[in-house]
Amino acid sequence: MSDESTAPSDWPSEWLRGVLGVCVLRVLSDGPTYGYAIGTALADGGLGTLKGGTLYPLLKRLEDAGHVTIEWRAGEGGPGRKYYHLTRSGEDELARAGDQWTQFTEVTRTIIHGTRAALPLTPEVQS
Amino acid sequence: MSDESTAPSDWPSEWLRGVLGVCVLRVLSDGPTYGYAIGTALADGGLGTLKGGTLYPLLKRLEDAGHVTIEWRAGEGGPGRKYYHLTRSGEDELARAGDQWTQFTEVTRTIIHGTRAALPLTPEVQS
DNA sequence: CCTACCTAGATAGCGAACCTACATAGGTTG
DNA sequence: CAACCTATGTAGGTTCGCTATCTAGGTAGG
Numbered sequence: 001m002s003d004e005s006t007a008p009s010d011w012p013s014e015w016l017r018g019v020l021g022v023c024v025l026r027v028l029s030d031g032p033t034y035g036y037a038i039g040t041a042l043a044d045g046g047l048g049t050l051k052g053g054t055l056y057p058l059l060k061r062l063e064d065a066g067h068v069t070i071e072w073r074a075g076e077g078g079p080g081r082k083y084y085h086l087t088r089s090g091e092d093e094l095a096r097a098g099d100q101w102t103q104f105t106e107v108t109r110t111i112i113h114g115t116r117a118a119l120p121l122t123p124e125v126q127s
Numbered sequence: 128m129s130d131e132s133t134a135p136s137d138w139p140s141e142w143l144r145g146v147l148g149v150c151v152l153r154v155l156s157d158g159p160t161y162g163y164a165i166g167t168a169l170a171d172g173g174l175g176t177l178k179g180g181t182l183y184p185l186l187k188r189l190e191d192a193g194h195v196t197i198e199w200r201a202g203e204g205g206p207g208r209k210y211y212h213l214t215r216s217g218e219d220e221l222a223r224a225g226d227q228w229t230q231f232t233e234v235t236r237t238i239i240h241g242t243r244a245a246l247p248l249t250p251e252v253q254s
Numbered sequence: 255c256c257t258a259c260c261t262a263g264a265t266a267g268c269g270a271a272c273c274t275a276c277a278t279a280g281g282t283t284g
Numbered sequence: 285c286a287a288c289c290t291a292t293g294t295a296g297g298t299t300c301g302c303t304a305t306c307t308a309g310g311t312a313g314g
Binding site (some may be wrong): 140141143144145178181182183184188206207 | 259270271272273274275276279280
């Protein structure tokens, strides 16, 4: 109860692949923050609850790719936190992949919801 | 060169995961057709060239799920073809997943391209 | 005082599914 | 007959989200 009317927040896991990294970069473009806060921000944004086993390997991949840098801050009223900073490379990747994602969603929505004119159905291939 | 202005047609493979099945169901909703024609139709729709190793296992999964049925037709001016028919289950799946995909794309586009008001950035969790 | 819970980060193994190749086979063309 | 297009299919590799589990600091309740 009390779930499907407001926000599903439970998307197929395959749909999150790839675009999840772009969303994390977008959160970091508002300023440095730490992993746990990124997870809650994306959950509030409608992506559903991110599991630790999903988020932290992803952040490590972003670090290895040079899109983020890490600054450790010792705990102030809680455990220590790793603050992630977006690099120039990360900004470029966000702009590039974010724009490409918009194009991709338009292509798929045209295919799925467009009229059959959008697709050249079964052309007479053998003439 | 000579292509990026019209259609990239070369999306990240992770983005195709999952939504590819919905696109195939959508093609079949215009009438029965065979695998190779589905591939060319989606390529012309802007999804890029589908490889045989991607398309045929996907069609088998759709058959196992009961979303399509298969009718073999011997070759008429070419090799034999397997014609795929959309079932009632496939129509329901297309409607359900297609609508969910639209919601998902809106959520992600709001996150990626929206103002920072769309995301409650780094709330003062400890206070 | 000790247990339970929340925050915060991390790892191991699993499974789904796209990828690159390769294999098979009918038909047409040079 | 070799090369190519059509048409379908399989094998192995890789990626990446998932579940489950672990460490560890802080706080609240019994």
